[in-house]
Amino acid sequence: MKKNLILVLNCGSSSLKFSLINPNSGETVLSGLAERLLSEQASIKIKYQGQVIQGVLPSPYDHQYAIARLVEVLVLHELNLEIFAVGHRVVHGGENYCTPTLITQDVKSIIRDLSQLAPLHNPANVIGITAAETVFPDLPQVAIFDTAFHQSMPEKAYLYGIPYALYKDHGIRRYGFHGTSHYFVAQQAAKLLNKPSNETSFISAHLGNGCSICVIKNGESVDTSLGLTPLEGVMMGTRSGDVDPGIIFHLVNQLGYSVEQVSHLLNKESGLLGVSGLSNDCREIEDAWTKNRNPRAKLALDVFCYRIAKSIASFSASLTSLDALIFTGGIGENSMLIRENIVNQLSLLNFTISKEKNETCRFGQAGNINSDNSRHIFVIPTNEEWVIAEQTAQLLLQHTANKE
Numbered sequence: 091m092k093k094n095l096i097l098v099l100n101c102g103s104s105s106l107k108f109s110l111i112n113p114n115s116g117e118t119v120l121s122g123l124a125e126r127l128l129s130e131q132a133s134i135k136i137k138y139q140g141q142v143i144q145g146v147l148p149s150p151y152d153h154q155y156a157i158a159r160l161v162e163v164l165v166l167h168e169l170n171l172e173i174f175a176v177g178h179r180v181v182h183g184g185e186n187y188c189t190p191t192l193i194t195q196d197v198k199s200i201i202r203d204l205s206q207l208a209p210l211h212n213p214a215n216v217i218g219i220t221a222a223e224t225v226f227p228d229l230p231q232v233a234i235f236d237t238a239f240h241q242s243m244p245e246k247a248y249l250y251g252i253p254y255a256l257y258k259d260h261g262i263r264r265y266g267f268h269g270t271s272h273y274f275v276a277q278q279a280a281k282l283l284n285k286p287s288n289e290t291s292f293i294s295a296h297l298g299n300g301c302s303i304c305v306i307k308n309g310e311s312v313d314t315s316l317g318l319t320p321l322e323g324v325m326m327g328t329r330s331g332d333v334d335p336g337i338i339f340h341l342v343n344q345l346g347y348s349v350e351q352v353s354h355l356l357n358k359e360s361g362l363l364g365v366s367g368l369s370n371d372c373r374e375i376e377d378a379w380t381k382n383r384n385p386r387a388k389l390a391l392d393v394f395c396y397r398i399a400k401s402i403a404s405f406s407a408s409l410t411s412l413d414a415l416i417f418t419g420g421i422g423e424n425s426m427l428i429r430e431n432i433v434n435q436l437s438l439l440n441f442t443i444s445k446e447k448n449e450t451c452r453f454g455q456a457g458n459i460n461s462d463n464s465r466h467i468f469v470i471p472t473n474e475e476w477v478i479a480e481q482t483a484q485l486l487l488q489h490t491a492n493k494e
């Protein structure tokens with residue numbers, strides 16, 4: 091049997107997303123999600139050939155168990171025989187990694203050490219890698235880093251205006267995230283323009299639960315809105331994005347918050363949820379405004395869109411030309427209202443929206459949504475899993491070629 095599939099694993103602190111992908115065609119053969127891991131409600135859902143296999147995970151409810159359950163299904167359908175490598179999404183690669191990397195014990199310990207920069211994510215990624223090594227000891231494991239695409243940012247973009255020693259001695263700088271997504275949509279946008287990607291310039295807005303803007307010049311990231319952690323930049327589902335750092339001192343010194351409470355407030359209770367007081371889910375907030383005229387829902391949408399428009403406009407400082415604005419992520423791919431609100435604030439950059447095209451490009455439909463006399467605006471569904479599969483396969487091909 092031909093081994094032509096990559097198993098892609100994206101391991102979060104309490105979840106595991108997985109897909110079995112043909113890296114050449116991009117076809118997803120099987121996909122699924124294990125949620126609420128490490129709790130008694132741990133469950134797994136696997137989609138294969140139009141069917142959904144659901145199950146409750148027994149104790150110890152962990153990632154290892156979820157992967158073992160996935161392997162049972164793979165073995166049942168003999169799909170395990172077709173897998174030639176495992177590609178892992180790893181959130182933080184620090185300054186150590188700017189390309190896909192074959193995972194060795196040394197690489198794994200560096201990923202573990204980088205946990206100090208991504209305490210919620212990298213430890214989970216290491217758990218996923220260890221679990222995959224246990225069940226697939228003979229398969230190569232490859233790490234694709236979320237920060238890697240942004241390693242091309244110049245110093246002026248990644249340094250903060252704080253003492254330089256904090257960067258040199260402690261790595262405090264901007265790293266950016268969502269790199270795989272921004273890379274993918276920029277490649278797709280270059281294809282839509284029929285231009286080589288190294289001759290294009292884009293501003294990409296990945297708007298999901300997490301949100302980031304990225305400037306891509308000649309195929310490389312030159313700036314992005316997320317920073318040392320995924321808290322900087324535009325407002326998100328529950329994350330505040332940029333705030334005056336003085337707010338933190340005010341909360342601690344005047345209002346008696348502990349550091350943990352401030353962290354919780356800015357990461358989990360802010361953003362769309364914090365402003366609306368309703369939900370972090372954009373659809374629910376849109377419904378609360380369009381169906382019930384809830385004023386706080388409208389306010390949350392307005393703050394969200396204005397901050398994104400302002401960020402996009404400010405990033406024009408990194409460019410001398412601009413081919414297109416790209417929308418992606420759950421909100422960017424689907425929400426007509428958010429796209430229209432943002433674009434309406436960008437007329438100075440010569441962006442205007444076509445209402446008809448904006449209605450068409452939703453639910454997986456890619457295309458342009460600009461009016462005839464506007465600069466290009468593309469909606470492009472992201473596909474991070476495919477990039478992980480593709481880059482994993484390419485790296486292994488190179489390794490084989492180097493050995494021969």
Ligand code: ADP
Nearest residue numbers: 297298299300370371372373419420421424425
């Ligand atoms: P994640 O960052 O967790 O991967 P997604 O990219 O899936 O998140 O985006 C989730 C967000 O997309 C949610 O706020 C959800 O409400 C929003 N979303 C999904 N579909 C729509 C839609 N049709 N209209 C508006 N928002 C949508």
